[in-house]
Amino acid sequence: MSLFWLFWIPLAILVGTIASSRGRSGFGFFLLSLVMSPLISFAILLALSNKSEEARQEQFRKEEHQRQLESIRALAAVAAPSEAASSSPSASSSIAISEELEKLASLRDRGILTDTEFQQQKSLILNQRTTRG
Structure with missing residues (x-):
């Protein structure tokens, strides 16, 4: 019987350690392993998602x-001086704005931007256009 506990307790400790590394309660899985079985507890642990x-x-x-938002802001900042340099609004600046809006819509559709962030960035681009035009 003591040989049984000689393997049972270290296996329960091992399950608790693995559970802790996976973002789960190491002590809870240790106790579960002691009460039920280290093998069953380990199977339960593997079935659960890895929180870490x-x-x-x-x-x-x-x-x-955040990187995507920063790149959008950088694009908007780069586009602002180049469009301000032209004395009259041209078709190329309209195309550039539509391309920027398409990129924003693509980022929103891919889930990188939320609807609120999309609307904010869209407003910035359109406001830059109206203040220059």
Whole structure:
């Protein structure tokens, strides 16, 4: 019987450690392993999503979102001086604005921009156009 506990407790500790590395309660899975079985607890742990990985992916998505917003702002800032240099509104500036709006719509459709952010950026682009025109 003591040989049984010699393997059971270390396996329960191992399951608790793995659970902790996956963003789950290590102590909770340790207790679950002691009461039920380390094998069953491990199977349950594998069936659950990896919270640590989900958090990393969410952080990456937010960082990518911020990079996209910064690039949109940079494009708008670069487009503003070049359009201000032209003395009269031309067809090429209208095409540039429509291309910028299409890019914004594409980012919104892909889920990179929210509807609110899309409307804000669209307003900025259109306001720049009306103040120059």
